Amino acid sequence: MSAASHGRRPRVNRRAPAALLALGLLAGCTSAEPPARAGRAVTLKFYDAQGHGTLLSPRGARAVTHGSGGSDSDALVDPRTLRVLDDFPLYEAGRRLRFDLPGRGGPAALALNWPTDQGFSTVVVDNGGEGFTRGATIVFNHAAAKDAKRRLDAALDLRPDHRRSARFTTAYRTAARELARADAADSDAGRGRHGQRALSAVDAAYGRLLEEYGPRARRTHAPWTGVTAADDADPKRWAPLAGRLTRPHGWVRIVFDPDEDTDDPRAPVPRRYREAVAAAHAAGLKVLGQPVDSAYANGSEHPGLGTRAGYLARVKRYVDAFPDIEAWEIGNEVNGCWTDSRTTADGDCTDRLLPPRDRMQHKIADAAAYVRKKRPEASVVLTLYWQLGTDAARWSAFTWPRANLPRAVREDIDVVLLSSWIEDAPLGLAFDQVMTRLAADFPGRRVGLGELGYWNEDTSRFYWAFDKDDPAAARRQVARRYYAAALGYPSSVGGTFWWYFAQEMPGDAGLRAAVRGVDRSRS
Numbered sequence: 249m250s251a252a253s254h255g256r257r258p259r260v261n262r263r264a265p266a267a268l269l270a271l272g273l274l275a276g277c278t279s280a281e282p283p284a285r286a287g288r289a290v291t292l293k294f295y296d297a298q299g300h301g302t303l304l305s306p307r308g309a310r311a312v313t314h315g316s317g318g319s320d321s322d323a324l325v326d327p328r329t330l331r332v333l334d335d336f337p338l339y340e341a342g343r344r345l346r347f348d349l350p351g352r353g354g355p356a357a358l359a360l361n362w363p364t365d366q367g368f369s370t371v372v373v374d375n376g377g378e379g380f381t382r383g384a385t386i387v388f389n390h391a392a393a394k395d396a397k398r399r400l401d402a403a404l405d406l407r408p409d410h411r412r413s414a415r416f417t418t419a420y421r422t423a424a425r426e427l428a429r430a431d432a433a434d435s436d437a438g439r440g441r442h443g444q445r446a447l448s449a450v451d452a453a454y455g456r457l458l459e460e461y462g463p464r465a466r467r468t469h470a471p472w473t474g475v476t477a478a479d480d481a482d483p484k485r486w487a488p489l490a491g492r493l494t495r496p497h498g499w500v501r502i503v504f505d506p507d508e509d510t511d512d513p514r515a516p517v518p519r520r521y522r523e524a525v526a527a528a529h530a531a532g533l534k535v536l537g538q539p540v541d542s543a544y545a546n547g548s549e550h551p552g553l554g555t556r557a558g559y560l561a562r563v564k565r566y567v568d569a570f571p572d573i574e575a576w577e578i579g580n581e582v583n584g585c586w587t588d589s590r591t592t593a594d595g596d597c598t599d600r601l602l603p604p605r606d607r608m609q610h611k612i613a614d615a616a617a618y619v620r621k622k623r624p625e626a627s628v629v630l631t632l633y634w635q636l637g638t639d640a641a642r643w644s645a646f647t648w649p650r651a652n653l654p655r656a657v658r659e660d661i662d663v664v665l666l667s668s669w670i671e672d673a674p675l676g677l678a679f680d681q682v683m684t685r686l687a688a689d690f691p692g693r694r695v696g697l698g699e700l701g702y703w704n705e706d707t708s709r710f711y712w713a714f715d716k717d718d719p720a721a722a723r724r725q726v727a728r729r730y731y732a733a734a735l736g737y738p739s740s741v742g743g744t745f746w747w748y749f750a751q752e753m754p755g756d757a758g759l760r761a762a763v764r765g766v767d768r769s770r771s
Contacts, residue, residue: 288349290358291341291385295440297363299448303437306340309388313361315368318710321673323637323644324350325372327357327379330685331650332641344385355379359637361674362392364448366455367713367722369676370636371396371447390430390443396450396677397427403454403680407461407736416456423449451677458680459729462736463766469694471497471735473766474536474745476699478503481750483520483527489754491531493763500528501536501577501698501745504566506550513561517569525570534574536629536745539566542581545611546602548591554602559611560618567622576626577698578615581633581667582608583648585640597639609652616660627662631698634666634682635673646685664690665698665743670726674711679733687739696743697734702726704748720756727762735766742766 294309296302304312313321324334324347333356337347349356357374373391375384377398400423404410412420423446430442473494477486490500502524509518528535539562540553547554553562567576581587585597588607592598601607612630619628636644642651645666666686668675675682686695703709703719714729715722727746735742746753746763753759 287383288351289341289346289383290349290380291344291346291383292338292358292388293344293385293436293440294388295437295444297444299441299445301437301441303440305343306345309345310338312363315361315363315711316709318361318638318672318708321359321361321370321637322347323359323641324356325359325636327355327372327374327377329689330359330372330636330646330682332636332644332647335637335641349380349382355381359678361637361711362388363712364444364451364677366448366451367676367716368670368674368711369451370674370678370682371676372678372681387436387439387443389441389447390439393423393427393430393443393446393450396447396454397423399681400450400454400457403457407457407465409464410457410461413456413460416453416460419449419453419456422446423453447677454677454680455729455733458733458736460732462732462734462740462742465736465740466738467735467740468738469741472499472534472696472741472743473497473731473763474499474501474743475749475753475763476501476503476745476747477524477528477750478541478747479505479750480508483524485754486750487524487527487531487533489760490528490749491533493753493760495532495767497742497767498531498533499536499575499743499745500533501538502528503538503541505541506544506553506562511550511552513558513565515565517566522569525573529572535570536575536577537566537570537573538577538580539563539615540580542584542587542633545580545582545587545608546589546591547606554606556606556610556614560614563615564618564622567619571623573623574626575629575663576615576619576623577629577631578619578661579608579612580631581699582612582630583635583643583645583652584633585643607652609657612653613657613660616657620660628660629663629665629698630661631665631667632686634668634675636678638673645682646689649689658690658693661690661693663694663696663741663743665696665745667699668697668730669699669701669707670713671703671711672708674713675730676713679730680736683734683737683740687737694739694741695737696741697730698743698745699747700726700730700744701747721758723752724756724758724762727759728765731763731766 294304322338333350338345359372362371426442426446430439433439552558589597590600702723714725731744
């Protein structure tokens, strides 16, 4: 979990507006209009997210993308790899928003946060999959719906054994009908109105597909149904419950919190963690050990962990102490800016980076090599942080690994997980695209979700999902959707590892049922 979480202070937007203004990245928020290169500008007309066909001003469109407190999320990405080509490219051009195509050549797609009736998604407009290579004027809602429907149809083709439910069929037919109306509309307002309605229906249908298909998908490995035990959770309480909910493929990620420990690498590990591991195994659970959460990786609270040597020393200490732990998370949310940057007291990243030798790429390499040598039977797990467009390009989920994980390091990694806090950085419509890309970027590795939670007192609450007015009902649906959907790929392990398991699931029967139902739906 990020430096702005852990219940110590509110999760905050990690982009510092003052710093971005200094870099000129907030030009889109002003009325200044940079000159567009001839034939290289794409102009967008945004219509309201309720499907009324109301044209939005640039300020109004941006307000929608900000949710309930977020900020700009637009990015130009490679339509195939989702690598970020340019961050925050939108700017005002008269009464419209516009972006210029990258000067270095190659097609570009636009990604940003946008809501449907199902909540916020990362929406990727990729011009039929080919990306934009020349200037155009498009109705955003209509273009987004066409591209999302194309990806849904491709996903169905890849899942010919999917048993279509009545709910899926209803949503799919609605999407096709509304998209046909948008295609036939004689005005941009009509295209915007029916395009947004089609986008909502595609989102509903796509979600049903992933939720229904995931548990029944054919996979090359046994699935993991995971929860997280963090903070001061009592293993006598959480271990039996976790065992019952997740069997027969149950896992627990135990967070070894430096605040509950000593910084002396020679000291024995706390007794409470020995008891936690023993309780987990007694309950039939396998254990994913996490020596260093991302919140501590930059050393802001425990200076030794900010160094390469200190990070490795802590990993060694725990790996040596627990020979029976089945998997080790050697890096958590490794592409989060807070892992390699100095942070403020509120958890915001600054522009001051750690020394090159102490950055995550080296810590990961050291820790993975050590686990591989010391515990060859244990799985080596790396967790990325899902974000695209909500921070600078260098930290995005598909850009950072390409720059920081060479082949030799990847060969020491068995499982790549994606930490997803969808109220910070939505997935939604992009989930299938993202998980497919993750598997392609890490061939031969198992993939899944490494962390999930929704709408808590110490989280951002920027972007709602499923139910805007009832966070508890939405939280249950988040669990149902993502526990199931994460299983739907040949190299999936699932995982998910609900962060607030010990705090939320004992008192929420609906949330427990969402986890328990994943294994039941496999039959």
